Amino acid sequence: MTDKLITIARIKGAHGVKGEARIQSFTAAPDACFTYGPFLDKDGEAFLTPLKWRRQKDEFIVTFREALTREEVAALRGRELCAPRAALPEPDPDEFYITDLIGLTVQTVDGEPAGRVAAVQNFGAGDLLEIDGPEGRFYLPFTRDAVPAVDIAAGRITIDPPVLDEVEENG
Template sequence: MKPQLITIARIKGAHGVKGEARVQSFTADPAACFTYGPFLDRDGKPFLTPVKWRPQKDDFIVTFREALTREEVAALRGREFCVPRNALPEAGKDEFYITDLIGLRAVTSDGQAAGRVVAVENFGAGDLLEIEGDEGRFYVAFTRADVPDVDLAGGIVTIVMPDTDDTPENG
C-alpha cells in the first residue's frame, strides 16, 4: 500500500544564478521541513535533497544536493515537496494534522448528519472546512465556535451549521 503523503513545502521560484530555490515551508516550525531527508514528489519518489538553507523573509533560500541551474529551478515553481504521513511526529493532545480531517463525517451539534469533510481551504481569512452534504458543498469556519469538537478516533467533526438565511432584515 502506498503511504499517505503530506505536503510540507513548495518551491516559490529561483534565487540568484547558482541554482538555489526560494522554498515556502508549511510545517509549524518552518525550518523543520528540512529535517525529513530527501523531499518526495507526489508519487512518493525521492525528488530533491536539501543540503543548506537560510531564512529570508517568509521563505528559505535552499541549496540542493542535486546540481540544478537557475532555469531548472524556475521550471519547478509550484512543485510540492512531500513526506510520508508516518514520518511526522505524533500530534499532541487536542492537536491534529489538517490532513487527518479529510474524510471525517460532519455532524451538527444535535447529531444530525451534515456530510463529509472533503477539503480544508484557506483563502486568506482563516481555515475553512469544505463539507460535502446531500445539498451540495458548503464551508464552515474552522474555529472552536463553529467546529466545537474534533473526534479523530470516532471519525467525526461536530459543526455549527452556517446561517443560510439570505433574506435582508427590514429595519
C-alpha cells in the same frame, strides 16, 4: 506509496546562478521541513534532497544534493514538496493535519448526519471546512464555535453551524 503525503514546502523560484532555490516552508517550526528526509513529489517519489539551507526573510535559500541549474530550479517554481505523514510529529491537542480531516464524517451536535469533509480551504479569512452534505457542498468556518469536536480516532467531526436569519423582502 500508501502513506498519506503532506505538503511541507513549496519552491518559490530560483536564487542566484548556482542552482539554489527559494523555498517557502509550511511547517510550524519553519526549518523543520528540512528534517524529514528527501522531499517527495505528489506521487511519493524522492524528488530533491536538501543539502544546505539558510533563512532569508520569510523563506529559505536551499542547495540540493542533486546538481540543478538555475533554469531547472526556475522551471520547478510552484512545485509542492511533500513528506510522508508518518514522518511528521504528532500534532498537539486541538491541532490537526489537514490530511487527517479529509474524509471524516460530519454530524451536527444533535447527531444528525451532515456529510463528509471534502477539503479544508483558506481564502484569506481563516480556515473553512468544505463539506459534501446531503443537500450539496457547503463551507463552514473551522472555529471552536462552529466545530466544537474533532475526533480523529472515531473518524468524526461534530458541527454546530450558525443559523442564518431569514431575509424578508420589503415590498
